Amino acid sequence: MRCCMRKVTDDYSPEIARHKLDLRFQDNEPMSELIRGMKxxxxxxxxxxCDGKTLTTSGYNIDADYSVNRASAVAHSLKQYLLPISAKSLPAKADVGGISHQSAFFISKEDLSRLEKDTESVFEVCRKSLLVQKESSAQKEMKRLYKEFGEEGVLNLLRSVANDSSPDNQAG
Structure with missing residues (x-):
């Protein structure tokens, strides 16, 4: 376990990060375009x-190279760019004395190599994975709504959405 984990911006300022990424992907137009539009x-x-480092959320003492605020949100944001971000769950000592688990995010060597050599196919695999995750989340939400409102209630909600009006506006 690391004592005092460094923030990713300690070594990767936005300017340095952009320069490193521009060099790495200089002959890769899809990645260059993506990098130009990144926050x-x-x-x-x-x-x-891309340098093989791992990231976790600030405030946890786990075996990762760098910390960022809300690492899962950063990883989620990177996945929206169709990047192959992976996670591993590591034990972390909780402030209250127990052991919890915290995610460390990374890009595998294989995924990075594929991203450099066959960017479009990596984007397509990530796009499909993202779609599956969205569909799964939508199904879970539909199950929750069905339990809460019943079939007729869900159908009313769908009609309201289709008509672009809230259920409250239809009352009375």
């Missing part, structure tokens, strides 16, 4: 991940 936090995180 600063995403740039810093991606540069570290």
């Amino acid at each position: 600063r936090t995403d740039l810093c995180a991606l540069a570290a991940l």
